[in-house]
Amino acid sequence: MKSSKEVGIKGYAGYVPRYRISPTEIGEVWGKDGARMGKGLNIQSKSVPSPDEDVISISIQAAKWAVKRAKLRGEDIGAIYVGSESHPYAVKPTATIVAAAVGATPYLTAADYEFACKAGTAAFQTCMGLVASGMIKNGMAIGSDTSQGAPGDALEYSAAAGGAAFIIGADDLIAKINYTTSFTTDTPDFWRREGQKYPSHGGRFTGQPAYFKHIAGCTNVLFEETGTEPDDFDYAVFHQPNGKFPVKIAKKMGFTMEQIGPGLLVPRIGNTYSGAVPLGLAATLDVAEPGSRILVTSYGSGAGSDSFDIEVTDRIEEIRERDVPSVEDVISNSVYISYAMYAKFREKIDRGEW
Amino acid sequence: MTIPRFWREIKQRYKGIGVECGNCQRVYFPPREVCPHCRRESIGKMKERELTGKGKVITYTEIHEPMSDFKMMTPYIMAIVEMDEDVRMTGQLVDIEYEDVEPGLEVDVTIRRLGEESPSGIIYYGYKFVPIR
Ligand SMILES: [Zn+2]
Numbered sequence: 002m003k004s005s006k007e008v009g010i011k012g013y014a015g016y017v018p019r020y021r022i023s024p025t026e027i028g029e030v031w032g033k034d035g036a037r038m039g040k041g042l043n044i045q046s047k048s049v050p051s052p053d054e055d056v057i058s059i060s061i062q063a064a065k066w067a068v069k070r071a072k073l074r075g076e077d078i079g080a081i082y083v084g085s086e087s088h089p090y091a092v093k094p095t096a097t098i099v100a101a102a103v104g105a106t107p108y109l110t111a112a113d114y115e116f117a118c119k120a121g122t123a124a125f126q127t128c129m130g131l132v133a134s135g136m137i138k139n140g141m142a143i144g145s146d147t148s149q150g151a152p153g154d155a156l157e158y159s160a161a162a163g164g165a166a167f168i169i170g171a172d173d174l175i176a177k178i179n180y181t182t183s184f185t186t187d188t189p190d191f192w193r194r195e196g197q198k199y200p201s202h203g204g205r206f207t208g209q210p211a212y213f214k215h216i217a218g219c220t221n222v223l224f225e226e227t228g229t230e231p232d233d234f235d236y237a238v239f240h241q242p243n244g245k246f247p248v249k250i251a252k253k254m255g256f257t258m259e260q261i262g263p264g265l266l267v268p269r270i271g272n273t274y275s276g277a278v279p280l281g282l283a284a285t286l287d288v289a290e291p292g293s294r295i296l297v298t299s300y301g302s303g304a305g306s307d308s309f310d311i312e313v314t315d316r317i318e319e320i321r322e323r324d325v326p327s328v329e330d331v332i333s334n335s336v337y338i339s340y341a342m343y344a345k346f347r348e349k350i351d352r353g354e355w
Numbered sequence: 356m357t358i359p360r361f362w363r364e365i366k367q368r369y370k371g372i373g374v375e376c377g378n379c380q381r382v383y384f385p386p387r388e389v390c391p392h393c394r395r396e397s398i399g400k401m402k403e404r405e406l407t408g409k410g411k412v413i414t415y416t417e418i419h420e421p422m423s424d425f426k427m428m429t430p431y432i433m434a435i436v437e438m439d440e441d442v443r444m445t446g447q448l449v450d451i452e453y454e455d456v457e458p459g460l461e462v463d464v465t466i467r468r469l470g471e472e473s474p475s476g477i478i479y480y481g482y483k484f485v486p487i488r
Contacts, residue, residue, distance in 0.1 A: 053449065053469075057478075102370065104370055326488075
């Protein structure tokens with residue numbers, strides 16, 4: 002899909018909570034070899050939100066920084082979409098609170114998106130359409146999650162928290178979005194029924210017919226329609242539910258570790274779900290040079306992928322100086338906690354009535 | 356706190372919007388109707404002013420006996436912060452250990468959960484302070 006008008010990214014920022022827990026610490030509680038588990042998943046630590054953090058606070062922090070970086074005012078934003086599978090409210094949009102916090106209310110359109118881990122990139126595409134059609138000048142797409150795995154479940158070793166916000170517009174671009182493709186099927190690899198606290202997954206069904214098929218399918222159609230190949234890109238960001246999958250798909254498709262390195266955050270922060278690809282892209286933009294070309298492919302269970310062909314402009318250098326921390330600055334500010342502390346932070350302890 | 360009151364104060368809580376006296380340029384947070392310095396001369400001249408959110412810790416203390424909304428974070432730090440606009444704000448200081456805080460510590464405003472009405476009720480968000488690193 003190519004938009005009729007040039008659109009792209011004007012500002013961006015990522016946020017990851019400060020606390021970390023290691024697979025070893027989790028394994029100790031459940032009688033598992035956590036170190037081995039971590040090695041198998043290629044995850045050394047995962048981020049844990051503080052008790053006062055959730056998808057709304059994470060989204061607000063990323064959104065405020067993105068607006069600042071783009072040198073915009075809140076009222077310049079005509080649309081806000083927040084993609085997540087852990088919105089604090091079942092009914093009451095996260096996007097309304099983010100809009101108020103950045104000063105974008107009341108003259109904007111806003112909504113929350115859900116599509117497992119690719120809700121954030123779905124928000125990108127919506128903003129691109131609204132901007133290209135001329136309906137709005139600037140839109141904000143956010144991917145953010147504080148997902149949880151059931152205690153003792155394999156997902157508990159990876160489910161983490163974080164998010165990133167992107168401002169999509171048509172002028173003052175720091176990166177152009179040349180092209181986007183999507184690949185969507187009905188695949189029951191991972192789900193959570195309404196009212197359930199923890200998700201269910203189809204075990205081995207989550208790999209080949211889900212993650213790999215959709216990412217490869219979506220990326221290949223982008224290659225075909227744009228006449229590109231892996232060599233044409235300086236960087237690539239793939240969805241990262243663990244540290245193994247993105248490395249495997251990158252190699253299979255002909256990308257090198259150098260290309261995916263800057264955006265591969267999962268070994269240090271875990272799987273941030275809807276936040277994963279947006280954070281990986283933000284970290285890649287932090288190190289990209291004018292002219293750098295970035296391939297991005299997200300994946301959301303259920304299932305679908307979105308790919309983007311992104312080209313960095315000269316303006317990237319200017320916005321780096323604007324008093325907003327890089328993803329690396331944010332991630333490197335971390336402190337390890339015990340499983341007991343983690344259980345308290347993530348409300349895994351039944352407190353009864355306080 | 357009632358929902359209507361919280362909702363009326365959203366601007367100050369989320370955006371750190373204070374007021375500036377058009378007569379003497381002093382900044383106030385929370386907003387005031389009249390400048391206590393200029394009194395009558397400030398009437399009609401108080402205008403909204405968004406704070407940068409940056410400031411320095413003046414004084415701080417660790418709280419061990421919390422209000423119920425803060426139980427999950429006990430012990431926690433409360434700080435009085437001198438904002439860049441020369442106005443003082445009081446708030447919780449998070450993402451830092453007590454022994455690492457000192458007067459003069461540079462902080463920035465962030466928006467966090469302040470509490471909730473009940474597990475089925477509205478969630479309150481508002482400003483807290485984090486160290487600038
Ligand atoms: Zn005055």
